[in-house]
Structure formats: C-alpha cells, structure tokens
Amino acid sequence: MRRIIVIANRLPVALKDDQWVTSPGGLVRALEPVLQRVNGSWVGWSGDTDMELEPFEHDGIEQVPVPLSSAELDGFYYGFCNSSLWPLYHDAIVAPEFHRHQWHPYVRVNRRYAEYAAEVLHGDDVAWVQDYQLQLVPSMLRELRPDATIGFYLHIPFPPIELFARLPWRRQIIEGLLGADVLAFQTRASVRNFAQAARKYGRAEPQARSQLAWQGRTITLQRAPIAIDTAHFETLAQSHSVRTRAAELRHEMGDAKRIILGVDRLDYTKGIDLRLKAFAGLLERAQEPREYAFVQVAVPSREDVPAYQDLRAEIEQLVGRINGDHGEPGWSPVSYLYRSLDLEELIAYYVAADVMLVTPLRDGMNLVAKEYVATRVKDPGVLILSEFAGAAEQLRSALVVNPHDVDEVTATIYRAAVMERREARVRMQRLRRTVRKEDVFEWARICLAMLDAV
DSSP states (O other), X not given: OOOEEEEXXXXXXXXXTTEEEEOOSHHHHHHHHHHHHTTOEEXXXXXXXXXXXXXXXXXXXXXXXOOOOHHHIIIIIIIIIIIIIHHHHTTTSSOOOOOHHHHHHHHHXXXXXXXXXXXXXXXXXXXXXXXXXXXXXXXXXXXHOTTOEEEEEOOSOOOOHHHHTTOTTHHHHHHHHTTSSEEEESSHHHHHHHHHHHHHHSOOEEOSTTEEEETTEEEEEEEOOOOOOHHHHHHHHTSHHHHHHHHHHHHHTTTOSEEEEEEEESOGGGOHHHHHHHHHHHHHHOSSGGGEEEEEEEEOOOTTSHHXXXXXXXXXXXXXXXXXXXXXXXXXXXXXXXXXXXXXXXHHHHHHOSEEEEOOSSBSOOHHHHHHHHHOSSSOOEEEEETTBGGGGTOTTSEEEOTTOHHHHHHHHHHHXXXXXXXXXXXXXXXXXXXXXXXXXXXXXXXXXHHHTO
C-alpha cells in the first residue's frame, strides 16, 4: 500500500502532563495500524493555541502539528464551522449564521492545513482529508501538488440542495471538495445531495454511476458508512468487571424491570429534549411507572458557546420537571449524567440497558447505536433508532422512529419494553451480524482501497 497522509482538524494525540498520549476514538484506532505499516503521517492541530511545534514521531506515525491562534480558533472553528456549517448540514435545526468575518479565517486556516500537508506529501503518497472543517483543502492541496492522489471523507451529512443553497460561499465549498479524486460520504442520500450540488454550483458533469467529470478530471463518489471496532466492544462487554458493574448499575436504579438508556454529546441535533418528553409520556400511561428507569448520559460539548449553555439548562430543567411530576421518595425515574464516561463504564451502561434510545434529529451516522449492538452478547436488548440517523440505512432491524413524533416514540418505547424475548433476539442477531461484518477496519480498508486504485 502507498504511503498515507491523513489531514484532520485534530492530531490523533494530545499533550497530557508533558507527554503525548493517543486520543481515544474509532477513527484513530482504525487508522493507527495502517499508518504505522506504511510509515504514514497525520497533519492536524495539537489542541493548544498560539503554539508552534515541530513535527515529531509518536507510535511510529509522523505527527505534523498545524498552529492555530486563539483568534483563528474563534473565527474558523467556533465561528464558521460551528455557527454556519454544523447547523446548515444538520437540516438547519438551529438557524445557521453566515458572517464574512468568520468565512475569511476558514479560508486562511484551510490553506495552512494544505500547505503543511504539501510539505510531507511526496511522490506516490495518498492524501486523505477528513470532515467539514477542511472542505477547501482538497482543491488547495491540488494547486500545490497537481499530481497527488487526494481523498475526502465527510463524517456529517451533506445537506439537500435546498438547504445548501443558503450558504453564501456554496460555490467555493463545492469547488474545494471537487479537488479530491474520491469523495466519500456516510449515506446514499449524502452522495445524491452532493452530486446535485456539484452539478448546479460547480458545473460538474455526471459520468458513469457515482462519478463526476470536472476540469478534465474524473471524481468518484463513494458511500462508505463509518463503523466501530466491534470485536473490542464485544470483548469488554463480556469481561467480569463490566458485567459486575452492569449488575451494580441495575441495582442502583432500583432494579427496574426495564432500563432505558440514551448516550449523546450535548448537542441540539441529538433531540434529547423530545426523547425526555416521550419518556414522560410513557410514565403518564404506565400502570406501574416504577417498572421503568431512564438514564441519559450527556457528554459535555462546546461548553463555552452560549447556545450550548442554554441547551444544558433547558435539558436539566426538563429532567427536574419529570422527576418532580413522577418521582417518589427514594425513586427518581430519570437519572441524568452530565459528564464523559470512560469506555468500560460506558459499556457497563450498555450492558445494563434493556432499551437503547438513539433518536437524533439528524446525524451523519451515530456510532452509539452500533456500540450498543456490539455489546449485546448475552441479552438481546432492543434498539430504537431515528430514521434521520445515517445508521438507519444499515441497522434495519432496529425499531425506527420519527424523533419529532413524541407520541410515536412513546409508543415505541412501550413496544420495546414489552417485546417478546424471541423477537428481540432475532432482531438483535441481525443487527449484530451487520456490525460484525462492517466494522471499522473493513471501513478503512474499503476507503483506502478506493484511493489506492486512483
């Protein structure tokens, strides 16, 4: 395999106590052995602003830090990425903001990433650019390295053209992406949406199936849903420590007959408020409300952004209201955890839960759904999944819901809670076959094979 240069917003390592440590996450876990094998490099921001760092090696991978100033982080990341692109690409659930003073640092920072990548990209190397923060890098890198093989992977949804049309810099974004040889997306819908936008705003011409012609080049569009390290989750789920902790969690929740779980980053795209309202509806209809316990894990996200602070306050008020309306001395129906969990603790919650609620209003994939499925080694469990999560294309044996329909979600939670064990087992077996066959290593292999063939 050819040498691979990954270009991503962040490096796969973080500085802790003056030492570089590998960051957790499926993408890093999948790509680390590949980059080690081909003597690859990773270009990205270190996580600290106003700091110039020389390239260094960590675990056999060359790390190439890209410097960002505090002002650039505000304009590029907190500004354009999170105020413009993130809401726009997630169906404009929250109205996107478009400001020229945030667009300009986005362009400037993307150019810097391209320049740093060009310095380490040589000969027959493959450059693989990751996600919405760096959509201009493919064309900028091609200007610097015209003969390079360049791929791009979008981890979030690409929006319908009716939404994408709002972006004042829509042509620049499309032309930036069309600098790649292979553009990969999570779902078929995202492939279709991009192809339509590329034809309209980039004047790309359709060729064979899943290909576009643009400026004398052929660009391949690929559907490649991201996945998890299934075997690792299975192994941990069967460990004595995790299963012991799962039993403790059930006891701490009053040995409820049905434990329902939600795990999300605290983000307005996740639909946590509607999910809580659906659970409140279940309590109102239940003959024995104490049979149910709902745990919502909300991982802190963008805590310095006022909109996220407001969202946290809204969620916590809703939790308090439900517990106030339905709780009794010694029993609260909703347990709310605003914090990150280490991996073993998270898996213990998965193992303890009878029903998993994954109901985002829009999501590129949502790996929580796949993680839950991977941990259901001994007890079946039931997955309730939003039709607007990319995972719904693959996990067809889940109970699929419209998360905006609170009554439907309430009814589906009840259906999951009373589902016969045989049906639950059959559904989960089908889901487990999918996440085993299409794990993160297979995802990386498919993506990199497409690039290697260019």
